[in-house]
Amino acid sequence: MSNKYSALQDLTRRNALKAGLLGVSAAGGLGLPPFFARTADAMVKRISDGYNENRILVVLELSGGNDGLNTLVPYGDDAYYRHRPTIGIKPEKVLKIDDHFGFNPGLVGFERLYKDGKMAVVHGCGYENPSFSHFTSMAYWHTAAPNSGEEYGWLGRLADAVKPGGASNYIVNIDATQSLAVRSRDHVPVVFDAPDKFAREGFYSQQPLFQHVADANGAANPSRDYLLNIAQSALDASALVRQAWADYSSPIDYGIVPLDLPKIAALIHADMPTRLYYTTFRNNAFDTHVHQGNLHQRLLTYAADAVAGFMADLERIGRADDVVMLLFSEFGRRVPENTSLGTDHGAAGLMFMIGKPVQGGHYGQLPSLTELDPGDNLIYTTDFRRVYATAINGWLGYEDTHTLLDGDFKPFDVFA
Secondary structure: OOOOOOOOOOOOHHHHHOEEOOOOOOHOOOOOOHHHHOOOOHHOOOOOOOOOOOOOEEEEEOOOOOOHOOOOOOOOHHHHHHHHHOOOOOOOEEEEEEOOOEEEOOOOOHHHHHHHHEEEEEEEOOOOOOOHHHHHHHHHHOOOOOOOOOOOEEEEEEEHHHHHOOOOEEEEOOOOOOHHHOOOHHHHHHHHOOHOOOOOOHHHHHHHHHOOOOOOOOOHHHHHHHHHHHHHHHHHHHHHHHHHHHOOOOOOOOOOOOOHHOOOOOOHHHOOOOOOOEEEEEOOOOOOOHHHHHHHHHHHHHHHHHHHHHHHHHHHHHHHEEEEEEEEOOOOEEEOOOOOOOOEEEOOOEEEEEOOOOOOOOOOOOOOOOOOOOOOOOOOOOHHHHHHHHHHHHHHOOOOOHHHHHOOOOOOOOOO
């Protein structure tokens, strides 16, 4: 391995964020979930001169466990080819970005973003005592609380901290069902799949009835009022989403599988008050146990083309300075190839932060390909919550990541 990459420097957080804090009380902290129980004031503490209401975080989940080693190929390390004599991607095929790494040949969109300085690659992301279950590991990533049973998602808790008491349309989750990542105590995420059909289902003759919500009547029946407010919020949000999608038109090519990213671009273009977006490459697509090579390359092409298209669309609508994407998968793959020419569930993997405000490059320490755990997995070198802390503090400007993530996770210096 090149000395340049034998131990990538572990970057530190920017000191400029240590500014004056604005404390806001949150109704005495009654009924708070575990991570918020320390104090209500700490929960809603933010940087008065750093928090930016215009900044948006988009999270893209690659479901199924993406193989990081065949995503960003360490072609300069002979150990990679010893572990993967058949499915290892040959040096002449990778899209080289330096003398050690090259992207999978399907990642032309990522190569361009990286070389433009708009992509930060974080190495060795994982957590202690990793689970190899899709469901369990994804729950840990969704809650930022491995081995804990936390009931709220990390984006839901973030929304509660930044906007205590709730705010309309602050979180949008584009999927067939709501993700645990956006589950919140105070906020009701807007969850939809097809924006043009985002309305209550029923017979056509019933639609006028569905468009009417009774007025809440105050303290007489709080439970009824709560449900009526939820119904009205859903009705209002669905109308906004349908209108935003109807008004949206883009010449940008998002590739064959746009991954719902044009829907997010449409809402951003329509100035929805949403600051947290969550979507996914669905159906465990990256669970590549068998004949991985061509399938994995094709999946990566779909993802990279969609992300590159999204970034180009943000430039087109004038919002590229306001949006950063965080991309992750619930685990990496086992280092050696299996007998089916695929890879099995592993541990540490890659995370990406992408966008015009990002200072591109490598972050974190490279995991060793010669010193594996007893199951032939990479040993993680970066707790994934450090990347969450980087997005929360470094990008969105919310200071108290200790309370939010239940620990001290030093952000990387990804943002200028």
